[in-house]
Amino acid sequence: MVTKDIICITCPQGCIIKVSGDLAKGEIASCEGFKCPRGKKYAENEFVHPVRILTSSVKVEGASVPLVAVRTSAPIPKEMLLPAMEEVKKITVTAPLTPGDVIVENFMGTGTDLVASGCIE
Numbered sequence: 039m040v041t042k043d044i045i046c047i048t049c050p051q052g053c054i055i056k057v058s059g060d061l062a063k064g065e066i067a068s069c070e071g072f073k074c075p076r077g078k079k080y081a082e083n084e085f086v087h088p089v090r091i092l093t094s095s096v097k098v099e100g101a102s103v104p105l106v107a108v109r110t111s112a113p114i115p116k117e118m119l120l121p122a123m124e125e126v127k128k129i130t131v132t133a134p135l136t137p138g139d140v141i142v143e144n145f146m147g148t149g150t151d152l153v154a155s156g157c158i159e
């Protein structure tokens with residue numbers, strides 16, 4: 039049994055939610071401290087399967103700046119962040135790019151795209 043204090047980031051109140059359960063089985067035994075159903079759902083997901091949006095930058099060719107900001111279009115599993123950063127280092131894009139342009143579809147098989155979040159001309 040594992041217990042984690044999870045700060046809910048769903049709204050500015052930042053409730054501290056205590057979740058206990060069996061991580062290996064993905065089972066939740068108790069969840070306390072939330073003030074609304076959205077927070078309960080967030081904390082339970084964060085306990086069993088934490089995800090994050092990856093933000094980084096990639097190299098650019100043909101522009102006056104060397105890098106452009108990128109991010110995943112949706113959160114990816116937290117345990118994939120470091121391998122994903124290694125993958126991002128290998129990418130070089132060509133100008134122009136505008137925010138939202140897809141750089142890699144289905145990035146690392148996550149079902150989410152790597153997209154530009156910056157603009158280069």
Ligand code: SF4
Binds near residue numbers: 051
């Ligand atoms: S539990 Fe509800 S009220 Fe508390 S921070 Fe999360 S969303 Fe906001």
